[in-house]
Amino acid sequence: MRLSTVILPVRRWSEGGRERWRRAEELGFHAAYTYDHLSWRVPFRDGPWFGAVPTLSAAAAATSRLRLGTMVTSPNFRHPVPLAKELITLDDLSDGRITLGIGAGGSGFDATALGGEAWTRRERADRFAEFVPLLDRLLTEDEVTAEGTYYAAHEARGLPGCVQRPRLPFTVAATGPRGLRLAARHGQAWVTTGDPAANESGTPADSRVALARQADALEKACADTGRAPDTLGRTLLTGFTPDRPLESLDAFVDFAGRHAALGFDELVLHWPLPGTRFEADEKIFERIATEAPAQLGRAG
Template identity: 50%
Template sequence: MRTGIVILPEHRWWMAEHKWKAAEEYGFHHAWTYDHMGWRSLVDGPWFGAVPTLAAAASATSTIRLGTLVASPNFRHPVPFSRELLALDDLSDGRFTLGVGAGGVGYDTEVMGATSFDTKRGTPSRQGRFEEFVAALDLLLAQERTTFSGEHYEIRDARSAPGCVQRPRLPFVVAANGPKAMAVAAKYGTGWVTTGPETDDETAWWDGVAAMAARFREVLAGIGRAKESIDFHLNADSCPVYSLTSVEHFREVAGRARGLGFTDLVVHWPRADGVYAGSEAVLERVAADVLPELVG
C-alpha cells in the first residue's frame, strides 16, 4: 500500500520547505496540500495559495508525487486553472496529480460573495457544476483546443499548448462519498478518494468507509470498469481519531485500510495544536518503522 501526507499551506516557505523535503526523504509516495481560500478553524490564521506552494514543492523535491487534496470549482474556472495545472505538471516533470472534488460549503463559498449556484450539499446545481468542471478539465488537459458549452461553463476555442508531460493528461484523483460524485470518479478518475462519513464515532466511521468502498466497486462494475484499474485513496484523518496519535494506532489504521481494499492511505503532517495535533517524533518513527512494511 502506498502512503501520502498532507502539508497544510500555513507556513512561510522558509519553514514549510523542510517538510516537503522530509516527506520525500521519509519515503512517502505522494504529498498534498489543501486548495482553499481558508479552512475551517484555521481561517483566521496564515494561509497560502495551493498552486504556488506546489510549484515551490516541485522545485524542492525530485521523486515524490505532488497534488491538491482537493481542488474544487468553488473559486476556480477550468480554463485559467488548466493553465496552472499544465505549469505544475511541467515544473514537477510529470509528478503532479490533480485531486479534485465538488468543494465544501463555508468560507470558500462565502468569501467571494453571492454565487450563481446552490452551495448546499447534494443539490443538482452543485453536482452539475462539479461534473462540468471535471469534464472540462479532462478536455482542456488532453487536447490542443477545446470548445465546451454547459449549464455552468462555456469555453470557446481554448488553447492548451504545450500539453501535459503526462499523457494523455495528468491523473485525476476524484473525491466522492455519494453515488453521483462516485460516477464522476469512475468515469474520469485515475484514483478515487473518500473522507468517509461525518461522524464522531470511530467505529461508525470505519463501517461507513467500508460501505462506501463497496458502493464504489458497484459503480465501477456498472460502467464495466475493473476495480484494479483505479486507485482507492483513504483520507485517514477524516476519522474522529487522528492517524498519527501513536505508531501503534497508525499501524492499525493502515491495516484496516488495506483490509478494505485501499491502495493509498493519506495522513496529515502533525500540528502543534488544534486540528491534526500530534508529535513529529511519531511521524519520524512511523516513517522509519511502518512505511517500509506497507510497501511489501
C-alpha cells in the same frame, strides 16, 4: 500500501515551509499534497494561509522525486480553463509529478469568498458533473470549445499538454452516486475522508463499516460505467475518522492493515500541527513514515 502526507499551507516559505516539503521527500512519502482553499475552518481562518498552486510550484523546485498535488481542488473558486493552464504548467515544472485531487467543494468560507451566495448541495453536484469532464478535455486536447450550463470554453488551447500522458492523474473525492460515477469515468483514484455521521459520533468499527459501504457503492459505480474496479486506486485522507492512528507506530500499523483490508491502497496523513485537530508527536509521525511500510509489507 502507499503512505502520503498533507502539508497545510500555513508557513511562510522562508520560515519552515521549504524545509517541510524537503523533509517529506527525505522521509520517503509517496506524495505530499496541500489543500486548495482560499481559507479554511477555525482555527486556520484567522491565521496564515497560502495559495496551493504557487506553493506546489515552489515545492516542485525544492524536491525531485516526491509526487505533489492538491487534496482537493473544487469549483468553489476555480474555472476549468485557467485551472487547466495552471495544471499543465505545474506538471511541466515538476517533470510529471502532479496529481490533481478534485472534489465538489463545500459550504465553507470558499463558497462565498467571491461575493456570491453559497451553492446548494444539488448545485455543487451539478457544477462538479460539468467541471470534471471539461477539465479532462482541456488537459488532453489541443483545443477545446464547449458550452455548458455553468462552464464554457472557446478555442481554449492546451498546448503543449501535460508531461504525463494522456494527462496528469485525477483523484476524485466523492461519496454520493453521481460523484462516484465521475470517479469511475474520469479518475485514476478515488478519495474519501470517511462517513460524516460515523466520523462525528461513531466508533472506529462504525467508521470501517461505513467505509465498506462507500467502497461497495464505488464498485457499483464502476460496474455502471464499465470500469474494472481494480483499475481505480482508493485513497483515505486520514484525520477525520474516529481512529487515532498517529498515537504510536503499532496503532498506525493496525489502522493501516484494517483499511488495506477494505481495499485502500494509499493513506494520507496530515503533517502534525500543534493546537489543531492534527496535533501529534512529530517523532512518532516520522517513525511511521520510515518504519511502517516495512511492517505493512511483512504483514501482507
